[in-house]
Amino acid sequence: MSPVLVLNASYERLHYVSLQHAVRMLARQVAVVEEAAAGRPMGPWPRPKVLRLVRYISTRWRHRQRPGWSKRALLARDEHCCGYCGGPASTVDHVLPRSRGGAxxxxxTVAACARCNNRKRDRTPEEAGMPLLSKPFVPSWEQILLKH
Ligand SMILES: [Zn+2]
Structure with a gap:
C-alpha cells in the first residue's frame, strides 16, 4: 500500500498517511481527494494519491505543545473505537476509576462503548478481566486534528 500525501487547505505539504487512514479521513469529511491514483476506487472515492484538508491547520502552533485533554479530543485520539471491544465508542472510560482517584x-482514559463502560464499572481493567486493546498515549496535535 502506497502512502497518501496530505496537503493543508492552503496546499502546503503536511505529511503522509496510510491509505487506510486516508479513507477514514475521507469518510469523516475532513479531507477531499486532490489527486487520484490508478487502481480500484475505495468505496465512493477514487483511490487517493494526494488529499487536501477541508479546514486549514495552523502549522505554527501545531507542533508547540501537546493538546489538552477533553472528551471530544479523547474520542478523536481513539478514532471513536472502544478500547475494550473495538466497537463504536461514545463514552469515556477511566482506566483507574474516577471514584478511586483516577484523573x-x-x-x-480510553474511549469506550456504553456496554463495556457499564460492564467495567468502578474496576481496573485487570479487576474486570477486560484487557485494553492498546495502551493509552498522549497524542500530538496531528493525531487529534486529522481525526475528528
Ligand atoms: Zn466496547
Whole structure:
C-alpha cells in the first residue's frame, strides 16, 4: 500500500498517511481527494494519491505543545473505537476509576462503548478481566486534528 500525501487547505505539504487512514479521513469529511491514483476506487472515492484538508491547520502552533485533554479530543485520539471491544465508542472510560482517584488525563482514559463502560464499572481493567486493546498515549496535535 502506497502512502497518501496530505496537503493543508492552503496546499502546503503536511505529511503522509496510510491509505487506510486516508479513507477514514475521507469518510469523516475532513479531507477531499486532490489527486487520484490508478487502481480500484475505495468505496465512493477514487483511490487517493494526494488529499487536501477541508479546514486549514495552523502549522505554527501545531507542533508547540501537546493538546489538552477533553472528551471530544479523547474520542478523536481513539478514532471513536472502544478500547475494550473495538466497537463504536461514545463514552469515556477511566482506566483507574474516577471514584478511586483516577484523573481526566490522556494516560488514564480510553474511549469506550456504553456496554463495556457499564460492564467495567468502578474496576481496573485487570479487576474486570477486560484487557485494553492498546495502551493509552498522549497524542500530538496531528493525531487529534486529522481525526475528528
Ligand atoms: Zn466496547
Amino acid at each position: 481526566d488525563s490522556w494516560l488514564n
